[in-house]
Amino acid sequence: MKYWIIHVPLLPVSGMAVFPFILLKHKNYQTDEVLINHERIHLRQQIEMLILPFYMAYLINYLINLLRYKNHYKSYVNIVFEREAFSMDKNLAYLRNRKFWSWIQFFRTHRGL
Numbered sequence: 001m002k003y004w005i006i007h008v009p010l011l012p013v014s015g016m017a018v019f020p021f022i023l024l025k026h027k028n029y030q031t032d033e034v035l036i037n038h039e040r041i042h043l044r045q046q047i048e049m050l051i052l053p054f055y056m057a058y059l060i061n062y063l064i065n066l067l068r069y070k071n072h073y074k075s076y077v078n079i080v081f082e083r084e085a086f087s088m089d090k091n092l093a094y095l096r097n098r099k100f101w102s103w104i105q106f107f108r109t110h111r112g113l
């Protein structure tokens with residue numbers, strides 16, 4: 001899958017996937033294989049959800065989590081798409097064998113602080 005990396009110094013986070021781009025706060029993050037893999041997992045999630053519904057589901061999941069956890073960070077890391085990405089980003093071969101809509105399996109998992 002082709003993607004383009006864009007350097008965005010004002011980005012409030014290290015990296016962000018906005019199909020078909022990966023935005024990075026610092027240029028040298030390009031060599032961070034785990035970060036790039038994390039963002040590529042998000043690109044895959046976005047494609048298989050036809051892009052726009054991904055962002056809506058991501059936001060709704062975050063808001064539901066915020067009601068549940070009353071904590072930004074915990075709500076963010078427990079968005080189902082983040083659960084998959086954080087759980088699998090260290091496995092650099094993950095996207096090679098990942099099945100369609102694999103993020104669904106991560107509704108059952110939970111990430112602590």
Ligand SMILES: [Zn+2]
Nearest residue numbers: 038042082085
């Ligand atoms: Zn993420």
